[in-house]
Amino acid sequence: MAGKHKKVMLIDDNEVDLKINSKIITISKLFEEIIVCQSGDEALTYLNKHQDDDERLPDFILLDIQMPEMDGFEFLEVFKRFPDRLKEKCLVAILSSTLDFGDIKKAEANPYVIKLLKKPLFPKELEQLLGKYFS
């Protein structure tokens, strides 16, 4: 499984969660490298900068919803303007603690979101999801 999906990008304003989720991904060896972004803006800057460099681009993005300034949905609004090639390479899943029915429905309805994962992140759940998309 390793090698096929190498890079994951975590977008979350919560440092504790970034630390926990990085740790979970490292221990479970689901990815080789983790790109940590503390805001949607930081993530967009990264994606913009490396949009022609497949080696640098993440294969998978775990996106939080509740973030100050740019929330997850606003990030997706900008993300959808990237070329199709990039969107096909960088799959997006939402990772949030939300229980808000509206948020959940909105996430499920977004065409660029392959799945809504709920915090806390369970490695098995992530592995199953990756198995579906990277086989």
Place this chain on the structure above:
Amino acid sequence: MSTIRVLYIDDEENNLTAFKAGFRRQYEIYTATSAADGQKILENVDIQVIIADQKMPKITGVDFFKSISKTHPDPVRILLTGYTDIEALADAINHGDIYRYITKPWNDLELHNSIKNAYDAYVAKIELRDKIAELEKTNDELNRFIYSISHELRAPLVSAMGIVNVVKMEGLFDSCGEYWGLIETCANKLDYYIQKTLQYYKNHKTTSDISSVDFNKLIQELIDLYSYTDKDTHFHVEIRQNTEFYGDAFRIEVILGNLISNAIKYQKEDETNKKVVISVDVQREAVEIVISDNGMGILNEHLEKIFTQFFKAKTNQGTGLGLFIVKEALNKINGKIAVSSGLSEGTTFKITIPNGR
């Protein structure tokens, strides 16, 4: 009670003088000889009752009332007229939003009573409006509170649960005796309470939002969600849905989610074949859902109480909220529930929800 502020508009000054003479001790009286002057007073004084003569040179009393219906909707209106004019009367009732119709020459007692009643109507109207505004504010705050519970309050708890997961993955879970396990139990319990509290409030507040419901998908999602922590239970699912079902997706999910998680939770520990059977039958008029388990069952004398808030049996670790929420949610969507159970044999819940197509 403060003095009632009355505005009286009449082109005949004699009437104004007579009115003042008769009522100046009871009311704070403002008078005007034309609609235009009356309008000016309204703009400067907080008038509670307006009396207007119907027959004035430039504009009729009813037309005057119509003209201020947007700008001054609150003062209560009384129409005075010197002759019985059916047309004016009909117009007054239909368009002028007029509280009383009094013929000239007026009887002092009758007019006095009318003004008093009009004032009471005014007070009731204002009070109602204030109460509505207050209620809307409370509702708004409650909505924000619910939203903040689901985010701000829960996010750090979920982080703590994540830390426990990392501890498990690093093999440290048993490194401090049972402490990590106790932290996990507490965190899970708190999370459960938060989830149930949210469900309760959302059920209480939200109006029904009807959409198409796919039971195959919904039941599978719920089973995946709740069987995550318990892989021992076997599910037998039978869904007959040949016709579209329209219903309140949020409440149906809450109802089935609670029942399915209960069926998993209240198993017998020593049972080797833990089993939950779910059958869904969608008809044109309604859907019938049966969820039964071979778990610990419910004492006969408890059966009537299980749907009441905070009822819990001594023998299990429930919160007394799950089934209460199920019942409340069903009430909102005109659903019905029936339960039968045998102690250590299992429990069967049967739900009927009308199809909103």
